[in-house]
Amino acid sequence: MLAAVFSLAIVICVVTSTPPAIQAAGNGTADADRGEQLFDRRCTGCHALDADKVGPRLRNVYGRKAGTVPTFKYSDAMKAAKFTWDDASLEKWLTDTDSVIHGNDMDFRVPKPDERADIIRFLKVSSGN
């Protein structure tokens, strides 16, 4: 009897425990929740979604023309930019901002490809895409 209760308890534990993290272990799937955590840790020193700080507000940046938040004082280099932010340009920007706009004012990089992908996914989702 005791053994039966005990093994039932084990079954319940196994069934209710959280499944193994399926998307972990670098299978290349971008994740907006991870991106939000990374955004909070890496970007919010200079950016917020809905307010200008050292950098411009970033809500709706995905699909927005570069350098066009009217309330933010961009560098001249950034003001002269003529492209729209998408996966490819954000990927390059977070790898090395100077490779996109030489002489811009954002002195920051995200070296890890999976972290860049997560952050870009988050920017996309927070822009309603």
Ligand code: HEC
């Ligand atoms: C040390 C401060 C700093 C950090 C940290 C930083 N940025 Fe920036 N960012 C800036 C500044 C300043 C600009 C404006 C550059 C200019 O005017 O040349 C900018 C501009 C941008 C732009 C272009 C916005 C537009 O309106 O065209 C994007 C996109 C961006 N940052 C994304 C990020 C992301 C994502 C992170 C975190 C991974 C990040 N930044 C971290 C300072 C920072």
